[in-house]
Amino acid sequence: MTNAARIYLDNNATTRVVEEAVAAMLPLYTEEYGNPSSAHAFGAAAGKGMRAARKAMQGLIGAESEAEIIFTSGGTEANTTAIRSALAVQEGRREVIISTVEHPAILQLCDALEKYEGVKVQRIPVDAQGRLEIEAYRAALSDRVAVVSFMWANNETGVIFPVEGLAELAHEFGALFHTDAVQAAGKTPISVKGTAIDMLSLSAHKFHGPKGVGVLYLKKGVAFQPLLRGGKQERGRRAGTENAPAVTGAGVAAEIAAARLADDAPRIAALRDRLEAGILNTISHCTVLGAPRDRVPNTLCIAFDLVEGEGIVMKLDRAGIAASTGSACASGAVEPSHVVRAMGVPFTAAHGVVRFSISRFTTEDEIDRLLETLPAIVADLRALSPFWSENGPNLPGQMPAAQ
Numbered sequence: 001m002t003n004a005a006r007i008y009l010d011n012n013a014t015t016r017v018v019e020e021a022v023a024a025m026l027p028l029y030t031e032e033y034g035n036p037s038s039a040h041a042f043g044a045a046a047g048k049g050m051r052a053a054r055k056a057m058q059g060l061i062g063a064e065s066e067a068e069i070i071f072t073s074g075g076t077e078a079n080t081t082a083i084r085s086a087l088a089v090q091e092g093r094r095e096v097i098i099s100t101v102e103h104p105a106i107l108q109l110c111d112a113l114e115k116y117e118g119v120k121v122q123r124i125p126v127d128a129q130g131r132l133e134i135e136a137y138r139a140a141l142s143d144r145v146a147v148v149s150f151m152w153a154n155n156e157t158g159v160i161f162p163v164e165g166l167a168e169l170a171h172e173f174g175a176l177f178h179t180d181a182v183q184a185a186g187k188t189p190i191s192v193k194g195t196a197i198d199m200l201s202l203s204a205h206k207f208h209g210p211k212g213v214g215v216l217y218l219k220k221g222v223a224f225q226p227l228l229r230g231g232k233q234e235r236g237r238r239a240g241t242e243n244a245p246a247v248t249g250a251g252v253a254a255e256i257a258a259a260r261l262a263d264d265a266p267r268i269a270a271l272r273d274r275l276e277a278g279i280l281n282t283i284s285h286c287t288v289l290g291a292p293r294d295r296v297p298n299t300l301c302i303a304f305d306l307v308e309g310e311g312i313v314m315k316l317d318r319a320g321i322a323a324s325t326g327s328a329c330a331s332g333a334v335e336p337s338h339v340v341r342a343m344g345v346p347f348t349a350a351h352g353v354v355r356f357s358i359s360r361f362t363t364e365d366e367i368d369r370l371l372e373t374l375p376a377i378v379a380d381l382r383a384l385s386p387f388w389s390e391n392g393p394n395l396p397g398q399m400p401a402a403q
Contacts, residue, residue, distance in 0.1 A: 012357035021249035023327040046244040053251020056316040062191030075182040076105040078201035078216035086147030089223035093146035100342040128289040130159035130363035145175040152184035157290030158299025167196035186257035209253030213246040269297035278371040304352035
């Protein structure tokens with residue numbers, strides 16, 4: 001299988017970097033390689049791209065000011081900074097509210113805060129379609145909560161949370177509100193200006209920028225404590241020599257993503273819908289995971305009964321098609337992901353979850369090739385199951401939901 005023939009449908013894990021971003025980065029490695037904090041011409045040249053990137057990020061998320069943009073090493077650092085800062089500045093408040101389907105960057109941080117630092121973490125459940133249980137959230141709010149952190153869009157199912165309204169509820173109790181928008185930025189319109197959102201995280205490699213650079217949006221006037229100290233970079237809010245090449249490339253990618261969103265989103269959604277309909281029409285006993293309307297346009301998460309998702313992904317890879325069993329950060333695990341468990345997916349399907357995530361580079365021919373390839377793969381794997389017959393599932397009794 002040649003590289004040219006391979007199909008990449010794992011864009012929620014990472015994306016191809018646009019050529020314009022690569023072209024913008026290269027001179028900063030070989031010619032204009034100064035430290036952007038230096039006062040000489042080499043530093044000024046490196047700083048120019050960073051200033052443009054800050055403006056581009058402001059535009060991508062609809063921030064009021066470019067001064068609200070803090071560059072980080074990625075979404076994980078931005079998430080950690082936001083939550084730790086909120087706990088530091090909200091004196092007397094030692095509670096955090098998150099959902100059960102957050103990214104591991106949030107879940108594992110909160111687990112550690114709870115275990116080692118005495119922070120109380122309230123985890124709000126979701127329903128069978130991955131939507132937040134709003135009443136449970138309302139009940140969890142109090143004047144003891146320092147920060148609420150809900151993702152804008154889920155990395156496995158693509159389900160969108162109504163973060164603007166959720167932020168307003170947090171403010172009613174004096175809590176700060178942070179959203180992990182890593183899977184939303186560049187896929188769905190974002191405008192934080194005028195909302196109750198205090199902090200927002202994003203990562204450039206999810207919208208065709210380079211890896212190793214992210215953003216923490218910090219609303220003007222919100223109290224803040226840096227995570228990294230030791231320098232005056234980023235207006236004293238994030239110490240360390242700036243990754244000027246990656247930041248510059250990220251800015252180019254953000255500018256392109258913002259300019260193309262109105263055209264890209266409906267085209268990508270049409271491809272996703274074509275794939276979804278094709279799978280449901282050709283493969284029996286499979287279910288789309290996630291609310292049908294409240295999803296980012298590029299994500300399709302399918303649970304196939306009585307088949308291992310790992311097996312599907314491996315056979316697709318041999319056919320030159322890249323997909324995922326769910327969150328790339330949880331790859332290698334033999335148990336259903338925490339998202340699948342939180343949604344109560346039946347045991348018969350919980351191990352058969354596959355995520356397809358599309359980008360602006362995906363074509364109709366690629367979708368059609370997947371649809372030609374996938375049914376035989378699923379059929380072959382189901383034939384190996386003792387619980388599958390020619391007539392479909394042959395179960396010894398009602399199988400429980402995933403635990």
